[in-house]
Amino acid sequence: MQRIKTIMHEFFGTPLVAVREFAQxxxxxxxIGIAIFTFYTQANLQVGGFSGLSLVICRLLHTDVSVGQISIILNIPVLVAIGFFISHKMLVRTLIGMLTLGYALDAAHYVSTYISAWLFPNGVEASEYILVAIFGGALFGLGCGLVVRSGYASGGSDNVAFLLRLIFKSLKFSVIIWLFDAAVILSGAYFNDGAESASGIIMYSIVALLTDVKVLDLVLSGYSYKRVVYIISKKNKEIADNIMFKMNRGVTGLKAVGGYSQEEAEVLLAVLDSKQVPRLKEVILAIDDKAFVFVMDSREVIGEGFIKTYF
Structure with missing residues (x-):
C-alpha cells in the first residue's frame, strides 16, 4: 500500500495538486472540443494535430466511429513509443490526457450543437469567416495552454515532434509541429467536400492556427508584462536607495567590466511595472544626467512582489 502511495505521489503529487491539475x-x-465543433467545423476550417487528422479520417471514411475515438486510436502507437523511449511517468500522464481529450471531444460535440445553433442560427456567413477563425483559434489555444500547464499531455503532434527529435536532432521542435499541422490542414482542405474553396479553407485555417499559437504562448508564458531596467552610473548608491525606499522596488547590483576601459563597474538591475518607468527615468536623471539606462520587456515575473504561483 505504501508503495502505491509513493508511486501515485511521484506521478501526480499531493491529492490537492492532483485534483487541481486534473480539473484544469x-x-x-x-x-478544445468546443472550439473545434463550434467554430472550426461550422466554417469548414481545418484544425491541426491529431484532432484535425481525426476529422479528416472521419470525412474520408464516412464512419460511425466518433472523432474522439479515432483520436484515441491514432495515439496508441505514439503512447507505445513514449513508454519505450522516454518515461513511464510521461506515458501515464499522456494516456490520461489522451483518453480525457477523446471523451471530451465527444461530449463537446454534443454541447456544441446547442452553442452553434445559438451563435450561427443561419450558418456561418462568408463575412464571418475571419471572426470565426480568430475566435476559434483563440479558444483552441486557450484549451491547449490549460492542458500543457496542468502537466498532462493530450497526445498528438507535440508527442510526435518529441519522438522525431530523438531521430532528427537537427530539426527544431516548433518546425516539426508546424510541418505536421500544415500537412494536416492541407489534407483537410483537399478532402473537405463541403467546402466551396480549398484555398479559402487554407487561408482561414492558417489565421486560426496563428491565433492559436499566440494565445497558447500567452497562456504558457503569462501576460503580466513588466519592464527590466539596467542602469550604469557613477552614483549607483543614491539611485539604488531611491528605487528601494521611494519607489518600493528591489534592486540588484551586477558586477561588470568595461569593454574598452577594462575597469570594474556595477550595473543596477530593477524590475518594475510599466507605469513606474517614467518616474524611474525622472529619478535617475535628477541624480545623474549622464547615466546610461536601457529598458527591456519581460513577459512574466515570478517572485516576491510579483506573481508567486501560476494558479
Missing amino acids: MLLGCMI
Missing part, C-alpha cells in the same frame, strides 16, 4: 486538464480538453 479536463477544462482545457472541453474548451
